[in-house]
Structure formats: C-alpha cells, structure tokens
Amino acid sequence: MGWTYLSREALARAKAQMDEESMGVRDEIGFLTIHQRYADRFFPGTSVLHTRARYALFVPWLFEDLAGMTGPAAQRALRERERQLAGRLREMGESQVIGGRVFPKPSSQPPSTVYWNALAVWGILRPRLNERTVSRGQAHRLLRTAGATTDDDGQPLLSFDPPFVPLPERPENWQGGDITLRLTAEEAEFLRERLVQLRRNGGNELSLLARLIKTETEAPAEMWADETQAVAGPDQAALMRAQQAASLAGVGRAVYDALLERVVEVDDKREIANRHRDHLAAIITTHGRLAAKLDISALEADIGALPPKLLAVVTATRDWIASRSGNPTALFDVYAAAEARKGPRARLAPTPNGRARRLEWSSDEHGLASPLHYRWEQVSTLLNDLAEAA
Structure with a gap:
C-alpha cells in the first residue's frame, strides 16, 4: 500500500x-479549543x-x-x-x-x-x-x-x-x-x-x-x-487565566460524564454506577474555586473568540459552579446543544442514534475527567533535554 x-x-x-x-x-463539548489556543500561545x-x-x-x-x-x-x-x-x-x-x-x-x-x-x-x-x-x-x-x-526544465538556477x-x-x-x-x-x-x-x-x-x-x-x-x-x-495574567480555564474544563468534562450517566439511568432505564457523578463532586472540591474565578472576556482577549456554543457552555458552567448547586441537570440543554455538533455521534441526544451511542459507552472504562494540560508534559521533556545535554 x-x-x-x-x-x-x-x-x-x-x-x-x-x-x-x-x-x-473524547472532546465531546469542545474544550479542546481552549487547550490548543493557550498551548499554541505559550508553547509555539x-x-x-x-x-x-x-x-x-x-x-x-x-x-x-x-x-x-x-x-x-x-x-x-x-x-x-x-x-x-x-x-x-x-x-x-x-x-x-x-x-x-x-x-x-x-x-x-x-x-x-x-x-x-x-x-x-x-x-x-x-x-x-x-x-x-x-x-x-x-x-x-x-x-x-x-x-x-x-532545474528540471533545463533552466539555469539563479539562486x-x-x-x-x-x-x-x-x-x-x-x-x-x-x-x-x-x-x-x-x-x-x-x-x-x-x-x-x-x-x-x-x-x-x-x-x-x-x-x-x-x-x-x-x-x-x-x-x-x-x-x-x-x-x-x-503572560502572568494569561497564565493565571489558563489555569482557571483548565480547571473549568476539567469540571465541564466531569459534568458531561455525570449527565451521560444520568441519561443512561433515567431515560434508558439501565443500571449504571455513580462513578462519574461521584467524580464530579470530587473535582468541584479540587478545582471549583479556581474555575469560578475565570474572567471569560479576558480569556477571549487572550486566545480569541470562542465558538458560540462553547462560550455558552463555559459561561453556564462557571455560573453553575459559583452557585454551588451540585446538581448538573440544569446544564443539560446547553451541553446537549454543544455536543450536537457531532451529529449522529452525540450521546446526550434523545434519538435512536443517541441511544445506540450510549449503548457503546462504558462508564467503567471511560477515563475520569481531568483539567487541561496544555502540552506541559512535552514542554517539560524539551526543557529537561536541553538542560541535561551532554
């Protein structure tokens, strides 16, 4: 081949x-946009x-x-x-x-x-x-x-x-x-x-x-x-906002997983563990305080305007964290609208395709949500390679 x-x-x-x-x-909601833009800004x-x-x-x-x-x-x-x-x-x-x-x-x-x-x-x-x-x-x-x-046409190379x-x-x-x-x-x-x-x-x-x-x-x-x-x-202020955005994305990914567990349990009538719903509570405890401080206008000044549906998710998630509700069901519509960009692959959708996608999803095998990393592992290796040169 x-x-x-x-x-x-x-x-x-x-x-x-x-x-x-x-x-x-998987980047179901679109937080990867924030990850890529800040990573490209800090680490070209x-x-x-x-x-x-x-x-x-x-x-x-x-x-x-x-x-x-x-x-x-x-x-x-x-x-x-x-x-x-x-x-x-x-x-x-x-x-x-x-x-x-x-x-x-x-x-x-x-x-x-x-x-x-x-x-x-x-x-x-x-x-x-x-x-x-x-x-x-x-x-x-x-x-x-x-x-x-x-050159290939027999013409002299000038430079x-x-x-x-x-x-x-x-x-x-x-x-x-x-x-x-x-x-x-x-x-x-x-x-x-x-x-x-x-x-x-x-x-x-x-x-x-x-x-x-x-x-x-x-x-x-x-x-x-x-x-x-x-x-x-x-870049000090932008670095602070990037950390807040990383935390918010971590919470947001956990919100998506918790919503998905709930849809499987309530709408699909299938037994499922509370693994991701429990993790949502844990990640809010660890990252909620930072995430709630995010100035979204300043973030967009750092990395450019966010796609409208992602902007809606980021805004709603920040406000929900600040409310200390703990129940993510109020976020369902805005998250489902953001995931809709994936068409028939969207899992939250109340459609035959959505149900089929949920049947393929395993709560136990799906990784727990975590904050954005902005390629720091790769940058660290680069810095260490240069510092440790023979």
Missing part, C-alpha cells in the same frame, strides 16, 4: 484529532506527539541524507530510514521512541510528520518567499537542486536556498551504530539559540517557552509553579 505526504490542511486536522485523543477522553510549535528534542535534528539530517531523491522514491527511502532509526533507538533501551511500539513496522505518525510544524515554527526549516511552510515534498526537491546547475538552516555536525555514529535521544552540548546550544527567540502568536512578545528556555534549568514541577510565574512576564 502506498503513502503520500499530507497537505497543510490535512496535517492541521490530524493535529487537532491527535490533541483530542491525547486528553484521555509544540505537539502532544512530541517526545524528545533530538528529533528536531534527526528529521532534517534524514532529509539531507536523501538529497538528490524526490517523489515516491524519496518518500519510500525516508519511511525506511525512519523505521530503521526507531529500531536503533529501541535497541539502546530508549523509551520515548517514535515508532518504537510498532517496530519493525513503520510508524503511521513518523518523526517527519510529528516534528515538521515545529521545524518551521522554531526556525530550523526556512519559510518560502510567501512565508508559507515548505512541505516535505518541496524540501526533497529543494535538496535535489543542491548539486545542480539547472539556491536549502530548506534547512545550517545544522550541527552529525554524530560519528549517525549512519550506523549506537545512537540515543540525548542531545550533545552543541546540539542543545543550536536548539536553544532558536527557541529563545520564539515570539507569542507571531507578535513581538517573547513566548513563555522562550522565557523558560532562557533560564537554562530543568522544567518546573508544574506549569503553575512559582518558577514559571516568575519568568512569565507579560
């Missing part, structure tokens, strides 16, 4: 789906599929190794090289290997897919003249021209800009032998020089990621730690 490079639009859709699945639960170029920082060098090295190849031949060669790299890293006992779990099969999400956006945002992949991101196919074609004096900026020297064992995910000091410095320049949302202010990397220390214990606040600068 063949394979092709994804378009920028397809990659964006895939990224959204992967972010959603990484939350541990990051993805929930990122594992280790050295992949940001592995990918361009692999492309440069294949200079001269284009089209399907380059795609097949890259796929095989990425598969081999996964095997070599796995043999060294590395635990965060992209494709390690499926080796010797190739990964469906190889490093060149996972890190391509990061390479562009982090200034490792040069932009095109129109500022659009160079695609992987275009990168192969640009590399092919490195040793050529004419040549390789797709990647000058990279650190490859390790001696790059082509064969033992290799790990640990950065060398030179590699870490290369990445640090680019990451400390990252601006927030394309503006003039340094991103929170850049400010954290400037400290040249390991990651704080949590995103909301004093050490993070101390370097957040103009």
